[in-house]
Amino acid sequence: MNSRLAMVLSVVFHPLLLPTYLFALLLYFLPQEAVSLPMEARRFVLLLVFITTFLLPSFGTFLMQKAGVVTTFTLDARIDRRWPLLMAAVCYTITTVLLYRQPYFDRIFFVVMGLITATVYATLFINQFWKISAHSMGLGGGLGILVLLHGWLPEPVLVYPIVAGIVICGAVMTARLSLGAHTTKQIYTGFVLGLLVGISLWGFAF
Secondary structure, eight states, X not given: OOHHHHHHHHHHTOTTTHHHHHHHHHHHXXXXXXXXXXXXXXXXXXXXXXXXXXXXXXXXXHHHHHHTSSSOTTOOSGXXXXXXXXXXXXXXXXXXXXXXXXXXXXXXXXXXXXXXHHHHXXXXXXXXXXXXXXXXXXXXXXXXXXXXXXXXXXXXXXXHHHHHHHHHHHHXXXXXXXXXXXXXXXXXXXHHHHHHHHTTTTTSOO
């Protein structure tokens, strides 16, 4: 794969952006039976997710890089990922709690955010001793959540997003390999673990 295209895919589908994409899909694609929140309030939820799962962790990583806590903003070295991942885990946990504590938010928001947060903690734990692919973990988790929701919804409205998700996963994982960011084992292990976390609530009544 062309290195420029591989870099674009890696940035556009950065793990910190995936929650925003997933919630945009939930808020504006799922049928009314699944999401009862008024349309005018959905922008607030999407903005909340974008700020707490992307802007805050990104800004925190930037400050860590300026302070010398991490060597590069792209976190190429495994040891550099420890504190940014921990900060992301805290931000994601706070977001999950906020979505849980507000009674007017649909329960699906809390469930999805909780699963996303679980993938972050799994990545944080594994990163202590092995450089697993955060891109693959996030993509696998996102795809798993789509499959999980597909099983919960009464109509197969997520077929096309799931197919698109599979294509995106393949393209981004290929991009990460082309850039030499990870080994094949790190890529595929991350994807499988993320997918398992995403579908971990399969069989539970929603």
